[in-house]
Amino acid sequence: DAGITQSPRYKITETGRQVTLMCHQTWSHSYMFWYRQDLGHGLRLIYYSAAADITDKGEVPDGYVVSRSKTENFPLTLESATRSQTSVYFCASSQGLPLRELFFGEGSRLTVL
Amino acid sequence: AQSVTQLDSHVSVSEGTPVLLRCNYSSSYSPSLFWYVQHPNKGLQLLLKYTSAATLVKGINGFEAEFKKSETSFHLTKPSAHMSDAAEYFCVVAPSGSARQLTFGSGTQLTVLP
Numbered sequence: 001d002a003g004i005t006q007s008p009r010y011k012i013t014e015t016g017r018q019v020t021l022m023c024h025q026t027w028s029h030s031y032m033f034w035y036r037q038d039l040g041h042g043l044r045l046i047y048y049s050a051a052a053d054i055t056d057k058g059e060v061p062d063g064y065v066v067s068r069s070k071t072e073n074f075p076l077t078l079e080s081a082t083r084s085q086t087s088v089y090f091c092a093s094s095q096g097l098p099l100r101e102l103f104f105g106e107g108s109r110l111t112v113l
Numbered sequence: 114a115q116s117v118t119q120l121d122s123h124v125s126v127s128e129g130t131p132v133l134l135r136c137n138y139s140s141s142y143s144p145s146l147f148w149y150v151q152h153p154n155k156g157l158q159l160l161l162k163y164t165s166a167a168t169l170v171k172g173i174n175g176f177e178a179e180f181k182k183s184e185t186s187f188h189l190t191k192p193s194a195h196m197s198d199a200a201e202y203f204c205v206v207a208p209s210g211s212a213r214q215l216t217f218g219s220g221t222q223l224t225v226l227p
Binding site: 004035040041042043044045090092099100101102104105106107 | 145147155157158
């Protein structure tokens with residue numbers, strides 16, 4: 001009963017490097033989401049996916065790339081990390097619309113030096 | 114367009130006293146409303162949800178919330194705080210047909226004093 005897992009939990013990188021955050025869910029939920037959490041901003045949606053091979057932008061997509069070749073995986077890539085991308089990133093999943101509950105991973109804390 | 118406002122960024126209560134965390138929302142449609150809790154270094158966990166059934170919603174760990182359409186509010190309450198309730202709480206509004214428009218409040222940090 002793994003649920004939804006994120007890796008790595010902690011990552012330190014340098015400006016300009018590429019970073020990929022992984023997200024894996026075991027429920028076969030159709031919807032998956034990436035949020036970032038910053039002080040004073042709550043959670044902001046970066047990208048979401050309604051199904052395999054279907055992704056769409058959220059509120060703050062610039063600088064991020066996602067893919068979803070399999071239902072259970074939804075990796076988030078920072079192609080050239082910037083200091084402003086220092087944040088805690090949460091992956092979440094949901095069965096579908098209407099949204100009844102989002103299930104969250106434990107987060108990935110990313111520091112960009 | 115929709116928005117959610119958590120009226121207090123920090124709330125401090127003594128153990129055994131009532132908890133009130135306030136949330137106001139605006140939405141063009143009849144929304145679903147949620148409260149999530151986040152303990153330190155953890156993901157968010159659903160406390161309770163309102164989805165146009167009963168206006169008084171009961172959740173886990175003794176929490177409940179009342180949907181008041183006339184006041185556009187969805188305040189979270191608990192009769193008696195426990196030390197383990199110390200966490201951050203998020204009010205969330207979701208239109209029924211859009212995953213993209215799920216909107217989180219900025220959070221309320223609850224401190225429980227012994």
